[in-house]
Amino acid sequence: MDESVTLKKLAQKFPDAVVGTHRFRGDDTVIVTKDKIRDICFFLRDDPDLLYNFMMDLTVVDYLGREPRFEVVYHLYSLAHNQRVRLKALVPESDLTIDSVVPVWIAADWFEREAYDMYGVVFQGHPNLRRILLYEGFEGHPLRKDYPLKKRQPLIGPVN
């Protein structure tokens, strides 16, 4: 199975959603719009030629100064075809939401919570979207490029 199968199938099935594709150092990348992300993920998981049954990683990249500013990056792996693909969904700062893919892969649960915690991207339909590494009272999202490196937040102690 070569790179084109995944890319070709996706382009065929979702012609409006696929914004671009590229291959760099052997890694396939598909850039998609965010509105169809859950359908695309279901398709990638269930299509017999693709079968991306592992959601290996989910993260966000902040391209400060570019529009759309954020990219939600999914790394998928197909055990049956021993193939990887990277899916990137563009998310603008003005509408920082995207559909959760927890219904597709349960593994997305904590990864989405982490992305929400670190970048503030809201995953719609997530069963339990709250901070995972930082405390509830923490202000801002530390992995954004405009969050100062040495900013300090008040230390919190037990209420009593």
Next chain:
Amino acid sequence: MSEISRDLHTELMVINMGPSHPVTHGTVKFLATLEGETIVDLDVEIGYLHRGFEKMCENSTWQQVIPYTDRLNYVSPLINNTGYALAVEKLLGIDVPERCKYLRVIACELSRLADHLTNVAAAGLELGAFTAFLYFVEARELVWDLIEALCGARVTVNYVRIGGLKNDLPERFDEKVKHVFKEVRRLWKDVDKLLTKNRIFIDRVRGVGAISGEEAIAYGFTGPCLRACGVPYDVRKAQPYLVYDRMDFEVPIGETGDNYDKYLVRMEEMQQSMRIVEQALAQMPDGPINVRLPHVRMEPKEKIYTRIDSLIYHFKTVIEGIKPPPGEVYQAVEGGNGELGFYLVSDGSGKPVKCRVRPPCFALTAAMPRLVKGRLLADIVPTFDMINMIGGECDR
């Protein structure tokens, strides 16, 4: 009897286990809702250890990230080093010399051995098998002697560099390996006798934390925990890196995915790791260990002091950092507890735009509620041990 219990007034009880409980690594908290001793619901909070790995990397040069990577998983640090170096090399589009690849394989497998020894020892200890713990800690210390000989440090080890290694093998390393492996195999046999057919141990781990292969895949399990479910996925076999395709080794798998199978898989993997190290030592060719690219791999000090071009390269690599072309890569390696992936984004400058780690134990820890729901409170401890959660890696 059931008549009586129906009339009894019972309530669910919520118990906080951790964060300062001995088995919860200092930051993790389990919020268990209990009915009697049965777990009805479990909420895992991984706490605020947060070292800010990604933020630190995004404010360092590519070379400066190396020491941060080996603090991710402090039980098998050299695998983290290797994974990061491989990812940057993929981004740069360079290939390291043959000898370097063999040495990296040796470093990785020694780390895996130390990782599994620690894990099985600690799991045994927390179930009361103190002798097994002592034996495997002794074995682990011997393996750490080898790692110390390899990279010169014992606690803050880092050995792999972008484009090469810190140093070549020390003298008479293969003799040391022979001696250590003989001892480790002896201790392995002892622990095997102590645990594998031990009634108490089996009763505590068999059938506990079981999960089916499909479900494990959906949860994103990798490494020994996935292989214990019968899914033979190993990055070293599926997408070989370095020289793993030239090594003769087997991928042990389990059937039920319970804690006993995870234990057996780890025990067998230790034997395979020792086999790989021995093969790598036997096959290793002579030659350089570093790439001859002065803008990537730092020049030797004597050259920096005596040659102007080397001095210029040195300044460039130290002050500006190496400059990979713009692009993004994902590189996976087989870590001690699963697939360890590095996702790097470069914009062509000396610092990473994004340096993301895919930690294997993050997905495993997320599945803790699924693994212990319906079991007894005491089953949390062996289940949590067997997923091998590492604080530094899990919450970065």
